[in-house]
Amino acid sequence: MATSGKPIEGGDHFINRVGLTVVYVGELLRHRAYTRFLHWAYGIFFFLALVSGFAIYLPWIFRWFSPLFGGGAMTRLLHPWFGIGFVVFFALQAVNWATQMRWSEADTRWMKRIKDYVTHRDTIEPPDTGFFNAGQKMQFWEIVGGSVAFVITGVIMWFPEVFGRGLVPVSYVIHDISALIMLAGIFVHIYLSTIGEPGTIQSMTRGTVREDWAWTHHPAWYKEVTGRDPQEALEEARARQTGNPSS
Amino acid sequence: MSDRKALQTQKISGHPGTVAGAGTQRQEVVCKLIDTTTCIGCKACEVACVEWNDMPFQPTMFDNTYQTMPDTHWNFWNLIKFNEVTNDDGSFQWLMRKHQCMHCADPGCLAACPSDGAIVQYQNGIVDFQQENCIGCQFCVSGCPFNVPKFNPNTKKVYKCTLCSDRVSEGLEPACIKACPTGCLHFGTKDDMLALANKRAVQLQEHGGFKDAGVYDPQTIGGTSVVYVLHDAKQPEKYGGLPSNPRIPASFKLWKDWFKPLGLLGSMSVLAGVILHYVTEGPRRTQPQPPVKEVDGGEARKEN
Numbered sequence: 001m002a003t004s005g006k007p008i009e010g011g012d013h014f015i016n017r018v019g020l021t022v023v024y025v026g027e028l029l030r031h032r033a034y035t036r037f038l039h040w041a042y043g044i045f046f047f048l049a050l051v052s053g054f055a056i057y058l059p060w061i062f063r064w065f066s067p068l069f070g071g072g073a074m075t076r077l078l079h080p081w082f083g084i085g086f087v088v089f090f091a092l093q094a095v096n097w098a099t100q101m102r103w104s105e106a107d108t109r110w111m112k113r114i115k116d117y118v119t120h121r122d123t124i125e126p127p128d129t130g131f132f133n134a135g136q137k138m139q140f141w142e143i144v145g146g147s148v149a150f151v152i153t154g155v156i157m158w159f160p161e162v163f164g165r166g167l168v169p170v171s172y173v174i175h176d177i178s179a180l181i182m183l184a185g186i187f188v189h190i191y192l193s194t195i196g197e198p199g200t201i202q203s204m205t206r207g208t209v210r211e212d213w214a215w216t217h218h219p220a221w222y223k224e225v226t227g228r229d230p231q232e233a234l235e236e237a238r239a240r241q242t243g244n245p246s247s
Numbered sequence: 248m249s250d251r252k253a254l255q256t257q258k259i260s261g262h263p264g265t266v267a268g269a270g271t272q273r274q275e276v277v278c279k280l281i282d283t284t285t286c287i288g289c290k291a292c293e294v295a296c297v298e299w300n301d302m303p304f305q306p307t308m309f310d311n312t313y314q315t316m317p318d319t320h321w322n323f324w325n326l327i328k329f330n331e332v333t334n335d336d337g338s339f340q341w342l343m344r345k346h347q348c349m350h351c352a353d354p355g356c357l358a359a360c361p362s363d364g365a366i367v368q369y370q371n372g373i374v375d376f377q378q379e380n381c382i383g384c385q386f387c388v389s390g391c392p393f394n395v396p397k398f399n400p401n402t403k404k405v406y407k408c409t410l411c412s413d414r415v416s417e418g419l420e421p422a423c424i425k426a427c428p429t430g431c432l433h434f435g436t437k438d439d440m441l442a443l444a445n446k447r448a449v450q451l452q453e454h455g456g457f458k459d460a461g462v463y464d465p466q467t468i469g470g471t472s473v474v475y476v477l478h479d480a481k482q483p484e485k486y487g488g489l490p491s492n493p494r495i496p497a498s499f500k501l502w503k504d505w506f507k508p509l510g511l512l513g514s515m516s517v518l519a520g521v522i523l524h525y526v527t528e529g530p531r532r533t534q535p536q537p538p539v540k541e542v543d544g545g546e547a548r549k550e551n
Contacts, residue, residue: 056384058507059261059363072362073403076382118524124534160385161398168389169359169496176502180510184517191521197531216533238535 009096010034021207028214028225030203038093039204045085046186052079053179080158087147094144100131101141106220107134123216127230130220135192139185146178153178212237254416258368260360269370276372277415278440279424281345282447282476283486284455285431288313288327288343295426296325296347299411319346321399324408325423328487344475344486345423345432348395348408350374352469355495356407358503359390372437372472373412378404392468392493410472440474447476467492 009032010016019033031039052075055065059072069075094101106128114135116122125133132140153171156163193200199213211233214222219230226233257269293315297304305323307316314329330342354374357366365380366387376387376396383403387396396405411421419425420434433440444462451460461480464470475489483489 056361056382058511059361060263061508061511063261063363072365072380072382076384077403118528120528120531123532123536157384157386160389165389168386169498172386173498173502173506176507176510180514183514187514187518187521191525195525195530196521199533210533212533212535217531234534241535241538 023208026211027208028211028222029207030209030214031207033207035093035096036204036207038089038096042086042089042093045082045089046182049079049082049086050179050183050186052082057176057179080154083150083154087151090143090147094140097132097140101137103134103137103141104130106130107137110134111138124230124234125217125219127219127223129218130224131218133218139189142181142185146182149174149178254373254412255370256367257370258354258357259364260357260366261363272370274370276370276437277410277472278372278435278437279350279410279421279473280433280435280440280444280476281473282431282433282444283342283344284447284451284457284460284476284478285429286327286343286345287429287431288329288341289428290315290327291426291428292345292423292432293323293325293327295422296408297323299414299422300324300409313341313343319395319397319407321397321406324348324397324406330485330487332485340478342478342486344489346393346487347423347473348374348410349393350410350472351493352471353495355390355392355468355493355499356387356396357390358495359386359499361386361503369412371415373410373415374472375409375412376405376407378402378406381405386499390495390499392490392495394488437470437472444474444476448480451476451478463489465490465493467494 013034015034015037016032019037021029021033023029051065052069054062055069055072055075056079059066066072066075069078106126110117110126110129111134113122113126117125117135153175156167156171157175160168193204197217199210200217203209211222211226214225215230215233222228222230222233255269255272255274256266259266302322305316305320310317312329312331313327315326316323319326325345325347328342328344328346330344331339332342333339350373352372354366354368356376357368357374360366361384362380362382365377365382366374367377368374381404383398383405385396385398385405387405388394388398396407398405411419411423414421424432424434433443435443441462441464444464448460448462451457455478457478459479459481461477463475463477463480463483475483475486477483477486479485483491
């Protein structure tokens with residue numbers, strides 16, 4: 001229970017002390033500087049690993065990716081290091097988010113209502129939706145599992161003479177499947193954080209969200225940090241809107 | 248040289264479908280025949296290989312056998328494997344087998360290779376590595392049932408026997424063939440070599456006392472452009488790592504040819520899905536959203 005209203009993310013990490021997050025009136029602090037730093041760090045490594053990986057995955061479609069990294073041999077040389085960059089920064093984020101990402105009863109209920117979420121039948125999320133909803137947690141834990149698979153199979157392919165060449169034909173299939181799942185996931189992630197749910201991206205850029213965003217998408221978190229009932233706040237805002245429609 | 252056209256390409260690694268121009272010329276599949284029964288283990292072929300390909304000699308050590316070194320190396324492509332075998336009847340044999348790339352009709356290295364053009368198969372059956380396109384991933388090493396491709400950690404490239412493609416394209420026989428003093432090595436078309444090999448096998452069965460003598464041309468990989476005459480074709484493993492039924496790992500064929508493009512299609516369909524979602528459902532707005540003036544469509548919804 002973060003009663004102070006300040007997310008626990010990163011704690012007293014120096015990036016949180018040096019990094020600035022300005023919360024304007026009508027906004028809430030969502031992600032502190034340390035969290036944002038990690039997100040973009042592994043985000044960059046993710047795309048470097050993805051693009052260099054797909055140059056090797058299907059060269060007859062993606063051979064034009066190789067020159068970006070200095071040719072096929074250089075692509076092959078750099079890809080494992082991009083992967084390590086991704087995994088290391090993501091591991092720090094996983095530690096950072098370990099408590100927020102814990103699965104709860106509310107998440108199981110959320111998953112059962114996923115159809116209503118996708119079709120927008122419920123205009124605000126269920127009142128017990130906390131800091132992260134079940135969909136976000138699913139993606140998070142998929143990346144945790146996928147990263148473990150990446151590391152194990154990646155190291156086998158990196159040093160086949162140590163871990164046995166017989167494992168390589170199996171490893172690269174698992175490596176590929178993990179990459180395909182994450183590729184599918186990144187489309188959903190980018191969509192929902194930008195045009196799919198307007199007002200979301202600023203949580204990872206400036207670190208704040210608008211209050212109406214909070215009570216719409218994460219009502220339980222809104223209640224936790226403001227102490228106000230999200231439904232009440234919504235009705236109030238609605239009354240303001242009808243009372244003064246020009247604003 | 249006009250004979251250069253002898254290296255018409257048939258298959259290219261990391262390349263979809265057929266190769267443009269493949270089949271414009273009818274070409275004989277070439278083949279090296281190794282008669283293990285007449286090999287005396289003199290290593291002339293090893294020296295000829297190192298000399299023709301201008302490779303620094305690989306330092307080695309004496310390990311109490313008649314084998315030059317334990318295994319082939321990135322700069323040592325041709326090795327006479329020495330095996331001392333005790334037979335069931337108590338007799339024993341020294342088996343000498345010239346080990347090098349088998350130039351498979353269905354090459355596992357080529358199937359495994361993810362780099363466009365790093366491994367090619369010519370119409371004449373020769374499988375050749377193009378080091379300038381090699382990315383050093385070593386998947387070919389895992390794909391080869393004969394443990395042939397060898398990695399050079401300094402250049403980060405993989406090397407192996409070329410069946411002297413540079414000589415063959417000029418109408419010459421491979422260097423090892425030229426050096427063999429006993430005539431146990433032959434080079435010619437696949438048909439001619441198989442006929443010669445079968446004739447020799449029959450001779451060994453009928454007059455040599457080797458009732459299991461036969462020809463090694465494994466059909467599990469479509470045959471090879473290097474065939475052996477063995478005293479005992481029923482147990483090729485006796486000859487030091489010659490598998491009875493060499494196979495390419497299934498994932499290098501099935502996964503690469505079918506599931507990779509289909510898997511990519513699957514992932515890309517999610518991109519299509521989110522675009523379709525935006526177009527048909529629109530964004531999930533924060534509440535309160537602007538007052539609704541009119542709603543069009545949405546028949547899938549039960550209420551509203």
